[in-house]
Amino acid sequence: MKLTSTMSGYRALALAALLAIPALGSAQNAPLERALSQLSAQRSRLGLSELDLTNPAVTNQYTDKHNGVTHIYLRQRHEGIEILNAVADAHVTSAGKVTALHSSFLPNVATAARATKPTLTPAQAVEAAARALQVAAPRGLNAEVAATPAEGLTFTDGGISQDKIKAKLVYLPVAGGELRLVYDVLLWPTRSDDAWSVRVDAATGALVDKYSYTVHEPVTFAQLTERAVQVMKLPEAAPTQASKVNVPNSYNVWPITVESPNHGARQVVATPADAVASPFGWHDENGVAGNEYTITRGNNVHAYDDRNNRNVYIASQNLSPDGGANLEFNFPYDPAARQVGNLKLSITNLFYWNNLLHDIMFRKGFTEASANFQQMNYTGQGLGNDQVKAEGQDGGGTNNANFSTPPDGTRGKMQMYNWSAAPGSLIVASPASVAGTYPAGLADFGRTVNSLGANYRGKLVLVNDGSAKPSRGCNGPFLNPAALNGNIAVVDRGKCSFASKVQFAQAAGARMVVVVDTTGAATVGGMTGASPDTVGLRIPAVFIPQGLGDRLKQAMEGGGIVMVGGTGGAGPDGDFDNGIVAHEYGHGISNRLTGGGTGACLPTSTNGLPNETMGEGWSDFFALWMTTKPGDVGTTPRGIGTYAGNEPTTGGGIRRKRYTTDFTVNNHTYAFIGTGAGQYSATHDVGEVWATVLWDLNWALINKYGYNADLTAATGGNNIALQLVLDGCKLQKCIPGFLDGRNAILKADSLNNRAANSALIWQVFARRGMGFNAVQGTASVGDNTAGFELPTVLSTQKVLSEKLVEVYPNPAADQLTVRTQVSSKVPVQVELVTVLGRTVLATSASAAHIQAEGVRLNTTELANGIYVVRLTTSEGTITKKVMVQH
Structure with missing residues (x-):
């Protein structure tokens, strides 16, 4: 009887679900039936009644070609109305086995749902959502296709939205266990970066909740940059003119694996569109041979400038560079020019990289069916009308970037901003004879030049301290405070400390100090100050070479007014930092693949608590992966955003630690999460730890299988790693944590490679x-x-x-660290022995200690040469060679 009852309930469940998606063919029905049967069989474990499982909506279903797995994503319904955040995912092999199943379906939904009929119409709900976002009421709001509120309606933009407005009647779980009947309105205000899911009460129109589909980098993004920039920016390459060689269908850009202008040269890349991922090229939108556009627009992305922060493309007001009939996108580059001088190249580079990311990720399974970004889905699977809008040199901010990932069927958007000139730069605004951006040394006291703001302009004024050498500024108070007040004091090096000079200038009302070297050196370093000299210093100061100082003084003495700017000079263009472009596109990948295309399964917080949000980690991994070139090694530390942050390629970037397999440089572990007074609860900090382990996995697989320069291939450790990461996103639950992500990658390896890399994956994560x-x-x-x-x-x-023991550094000089993840019932004995077998160092530690922190051996007194590390555990002995070299 029990079996009959279960099967009867399952059949009703399966029939209702299949009726909800009549377009599915019989080939698709079989995996769905398996998934629904498994969900029904686990009803008791999940605490659900048969009624709770009745008639779920299938939000997405597709089969991956590379492993034959069918991914099915469901949303719970009551009385035909979907319940937000009540989702399930099931994954069925080609043999019909449900290999993974997760559910957040809610119990007792019939009791929790207190209303089934709305008072408001969908159009009225849109008006209520507009009021909640404090935007104008929609005008000329028309539904495109007639539908019921529970099915959802798509409206025109109403003159208030960047895209079409969508409204759907749903239940929203709220505090106390109630299911509130609301309209979920997708509204993207024209003057907002955020694409909002606005949930308004279906009876009153009151705002109940809202959710942004836009991933913002936090304000600390700029602060991290400022903190990291303590070195001079590398000299830029000389200006380059466009190549005169006519190459049809070509782009003169920083091509795949070249992270930025600091990392390599531009190249003319001809016919780069992948024949599988973009069969009609990058400028098609209708799936018929022949390009629809000669500008930087096509099926995968439309790239244009948004310098005026309009958030919409208007042909007469925005630039989308034109390559002409032959599609030759070949524009000059002048690194010394302001961003607008390189605008055509900037947008072309943005267009090229967005298309690259589309094509490579398509080959790895981020396809039309799995909710990728395409205006037209050539296969007819998934929902189209969602190319990426890539807005370059966006006027909505600086030192930042963002990506919006609404549900499948609504366009994604990338906003790339300009970045400030380096804090170690002096920007001379006028006169033209000395105008430019010059390297300058930084002070380790006071504030940075950035603190003055982007629009600051001040006049250079030479100080007068009343001494025989009045420009030294060592006697106070200065004699010309009226001239200095609100301007920039110029002082010469010598006699007194840097900090003393700045103190006197600050007392005279100066906003900033420029210290001129007097040694004649071509370059200068930074300025240091010792307490108590630096106490109370609140203005910035920079240090410039004598040659530049003499030129500025000459212009001043000639009666000219020399104006120096704040941070509003020609800083880096984020569109040229290909790592950041890949990072932002990566948000679209992870948000669409997790949960089957809803874009809502990776929230940064739940019920006010920060999540183990891995989105920033996946994005950093994609950035690193796309810019790895043949010959690279995993131990090389790599920063994110070094170009945008005015750093050399070896700089620290905009993260706490650089990415490397070298544990002495990056010792991030899961223990960092939520520790240190919340230091690792912020989104980027949490993501850094996840990206670190993914980066380790990438290199472990490269070490095993080699690196394949063909990034669309299935072979090579790098390609295997990316495939596992993308498939892991598909297989994990909605709102995953770190171990959910780890388990999904292990599951992906079992499906793709018959678990050939299981031991390696465990070692990396452990x-x-x-x-x-x-x-x-x-x-x-x-x-x-x-x-x-x-x-x-x-x-x-x-x-x-x-391979189970790790020794570093190797060669060792004064200290050697030994770690292993092997378990032991007794203390682990650690010995360092000569090649002749003589023990020269020995210690012991618990397995837990050596797993987490390792043990350190002092090798200071040892002779140079080769030694063997020997670990003795209850489970066996491990040995590994190491070199000592002082």
């Missing part, structure tokens, strides 16, 4: 504290516990591989 004994808790930050152990089957083999 090394960073996401081992077998790690505990995730919820997906919120702070209830996790790091664990460094390997699964028993890997850590109890009597013949243990040297």
Whole structure:
């Protein structure tokens, strides 16, 4: 009887679901039936009634060609109305096995839902949403196709939205367990960066909740940049003219793997569109041979400038560069020019990289069916009308970028901003004879030049301290305070400390100080100040070479007014930092693949608590992966955003630590999450830890399988790694945590490679504290516990591989660190022995200590040469060679 009842309930469930999607063919029905049967079979474990499982909506279903897995995404319904955030995903192999199933379906929905009929119409709901966002009421609002409120209606933009407005009647779970009947309105105000999901009460129109589909980089993005920039910017390449060689269908850009103008030269790339991913090229939109556009617009992306922050493309007001009938996008580059001087090249580079990302990720399974970004879906699968709008040199901000990922069927948007000139730069605005941006040394006291604001302009004024050498500024108060007040004091080096000069200038009312070197050196370093000299200093100061100082003084003495600007000079253009472009596009990838295209399964917080949000981590990984070139090695530290941040290629970038497999440089582990007074609860900090372990995985697979320069191929460790990461996004639950992500990658390897890399994956994750004994808790930050152990089957083999022990640095000079993730029931004995077998150093530590922190051996007194590290555990002995070299 029990079996009959279960099957009867399942059949009703399956029939209702299949009726909800009549377009599905029989080939698709079989995996869906399997998924629904499995969900019904687990009803008791999930605490659900048969009624709770009745008639779920299938929000997406597709089958991956590379492994035959069918991914099915469901949303719970009551009385035919969908319930927001109540979702399930099931993944069925080609053999019909449900290999993964997750559910957040809610129990007792019939009791929790207190209304089934709305009072407002969908159009009235749109008006209510507009009021809630404090934008004008819509005008001429018309529905495109007749539909019921529960099916959802698509309206015109009403003159208030950047895209079409959508409204759907849904239930929203609220505090206390109630299901509130609301309209979910997708509204993207014309003057807003945010694409909003606005939830208004279906009876009163009152705002109940709202959710932004836009991933913003936080304000600390700029602060991190400022903190990292403590070095001179590398000299830019000389201006380059466009190549005179006529190459049809070509783009003169920084091509694939070249991260920025600092990382390599421009090249003319001909016919780069992938024949599988973009079969009609990059300028098509109708799926018929022949280009619809000769500007930077096509099926995958429309790139244009938005310098005036209009958030919309108007042909007469925005630039979308034209390559002519032959599609030759070949424009000059002048690194010394203001951004507008390189605008055509900037937008072309943005267009090229967005298309590259589309094509490469398409080959790895981010296809039309899996909710990628295309205006027309050539296969007819998935929803079209959602090319990326890539807005270059966006006027909506500086030192930043963002990406909006509304649900499948609504266009994504990337906004790339200009970045400030380096804090270590002096920007001379006028006169023309000395205008330019010059390298300058920084002070380790006071504030930075950026603190003056982008629009600051001040006159240079030479100080007079009343001494025999009045421009030294060592005697106070100065004799010309009226001239200095609100302007920029110029002082010469010598006699007194830098800080003393700045103190006197500040007292005279100066807003900034320019210190001129007097040694004749061609370049200068920074300025230091010792307490108590620096106490109370609030104005910025920079240090410039004598040659530049003499030129500025000459212009001043000639009666000219020399004006120096704040940060509004020609800083880097974010459109040329290809790593940041890839990072932003990466938000679209992870948001669309997780949860089947809803764009809402990676919230940064839930119920006010920060989540283990991995979105920033996936995006950093994509940025690093797309810019890895043949010959690179995993131990090389790599920063994110070094070009945008005015740093050399070896700079620290805009993250806490550079990415590398070298644990001495980047020691991020799962233990960092939610620790240090919340230091690792912010979105980017949490994402850094996730990107670190993905980067380790990438290099572990490259070390095993090699690097393949063909980034569309299936072979090579780098391609295998990317495939696992993308498939992991598809297989994980909605609102995942770190261990959910780890398990999804392990599952992907079992499906793609018959678990050939399972041991390697466990080793990589265990090394960073996401081992077998790690505990995730919820997906919120702070209830996790790091664990460094390997699964028993890997850590109890009597013949243990040297790959399970890590020694660094190697060669070692004064200290050697030894780590392993192997378990041991007794203290681990650690020895350093000569090649002749003589023990020269020995210690012991618990398995937990050596897994998490390792042990350190003092090698200061050892002779140079080759030694062997020997670890003795209850599970076996491991040895590994190491060199000592002082």
